[in-house]
Amino acid sequence: DFQGKPILTPHYQRLAWIRGTYPTFTTQVFDRIATGNGNVYGVVRKYENENGISLSNFGSTAAAVTLSLTNTGNVLFTNLVNGKPYFASDVYNDTTYQIAFYGGTANLSLTIPAYGSAVLIVSDSAKKLVVPTLLGVNANNEKTLPERFSLSQNYPNPFNPSTTINYQLPVNSNVSLKVYDILGKEVITLVHQEQRAGTYSVKFAGEKLSTGIYFYRLQAGSFVQIKKMLLMK
Secondary structure, three states: OOOOHHHHHHHHHHHHHHHHHOHHHHOOOOEEOOOOOOOEEEEEEOOOOEEEEEEEEOOOOOEEEEEEEEEOOOEOOOOOOOOOEEEEEEOOOOEEEEEEOEOOEEEEEEEEOOOOEEEEEEEOOOOOOOOEEOOEEOOOOOEEOOOOOEEOOOEOOOEOOEEEEEEEEOOOEEEEEEEEEOOOOEEEEEEEEEEOOEEEEEEEEOOOOOOEEEEEEEEEOOEEEEEEEEEOO
């Protein structure tokens, strides 16, 4: 009955899913990382090709930070390619930053909200965490699961620049959720992983896309469904 439950429940649920999804956060070896801001505490966990960084702002105002990432120093990549695009995906806030290493070192700059956090996966590909909606509870205090596979119409639609896609899984499934343009060319893979039964919500951002019709396709096991959406700028 704690009054902060509506805020803390999704916060800790997301942290639990981050820990369960990315092996770097199951390790017990971590080091401080300099942030360039006295109010922001940073921790890095080296993990081959999928490094983890946690940042916490203890200040009452937004804080700009700059991280210096050095291969075999505070991050670990095999066959690092200088100049190649790498990604720092904030899986807590659904934001991705692109970085490049030169001489084995890359700089990452970002802003942490007041009393906010960031949880980054530094990898050679962008990461997207999909957290299921908490299961409902029926009159007998039993958890309820979806009865069938379903893919909902995105909302809002038309949209600019982002929209949300919801879907349901009645059983654990290998899930693929992709977006295509009107010519059938794949634009982005939003989900590609094994997921537990439940209700899921995925945000799709179209800032870099042109106005037009796009399609999103959900495949979960043998279930396949496609829906149309309209981006208007």
